[in-house]
Amino acid sequence: MAIKAVRGMNDILPPEVKNWRYLEETSRRLLQAYGYSEIRTPIVEDTSLFIRSIGRATDIISKEMYSFSDSKGRNLSLRPEETAPVIRAYVEHSLNKKFGFSKFYYIGPMFRSERPQAGRSRQFHQIGTEAIGSYSPHLDCETIILLVDIFSALKLTGYLIRLNSVGCKACRIKFKKILRNTLSRHINLLCRDCQRKLTTNVFRILDCKKQGCQMVIRRMPVILDYLCRECKGHFEKVKQILDGAEISYQTDPYLVRGLDYYTKTVFEFVHPSLGSQNALAAGGRYDSLVNELGGPSLGACGMSIGMERVLMTLVSLNKKIPALKEESVYLVTIGEKAYREGYKILRDLRKQNIRTHIDYEGKSLKSQLRRAGSLDCRYVVILGENELKKEVAILKEMKTGRQVEVEIDRIAEEIKRYFRS
């Protein structure tokens, strides 16, 4: 029996890859413009990195990690997200000394062993940023504005920005106590998971998507009412700056992200077309993570875009994803001698980065032309015995059918000229 891909891990085939490239290149252009530099970290990390940063009592750590021991008994995990690895690299290479304030972006696969469903696969892909070394609310806002600009470049409309503050450690300790007291009065209305979280990590109950728990959660006190002065001031500034930039958002006091490292600002970009898996992008501030991972005390803020979800949304909005320019030439040859002569032309064109095709299956003239048609080639160059004798080739434009004879020596030159026009 043939072997299939692992469940929840999908192949991305050539016609679809074009959409991915479009998303990546559009985002990359804006990320560069916003002063971010690309960073690439390994797929596999020490498991303790994620436990320490994301938090033991989160769903990601308790249920969704791809963890294994290697032959030396080291505990390793496929990265479920990329903030912790970037900070690990930042601390490991003392980048605070080298660069000071730094802006990084990444594009790549992440892994979580959830039940696969629309918009959620076990290998999924994210584009994200981490800006490290600032406590300024302007940075929180710029991260949100960057997302707005990326979605506008993609012509992705109809999303909503949800905004909240989860406070700092100090406000959270106070709030957790109040939350635990209030929730324990409704303990029998909570799901079993949430009952457990009441003692392990009460804050995570706010993440529960189960309807019964949601009913209880929506009657609970909200953290916004318990923020310390500093956190409250920061949140007010963030809202003012966003208002000034004419970014519309909704304050959602129940928004907490499923990771423990967030402090102060958290946000989500949601789209109604995505149903319950509705976050296109999300992020926030994490002012203690650098220090917790062994680095200096530095404020930081980041975001990540769910690439699968963005592509699904573009399709559901009926947005024609523009194909990257991929014009090509098919070199039709008749006979061995023509093939060899033709191949020299082909190589010359390829060195000029012009996409070219030739036959490798011994196809007839007619089926070579048919193949050129199915590949959507802009030009066909035909080289047969007669042409070789006259030292010319026939250059044919597929769309118009117009054809001219061109000297063999000049053919590459001529095609380059056409491609430039």
Ligand SMILES: [Zn+2]
């Ligand atoms: Zn605070």
Ligand SMILES: [Zn+2]
């Ligand atoms: Zn629950």
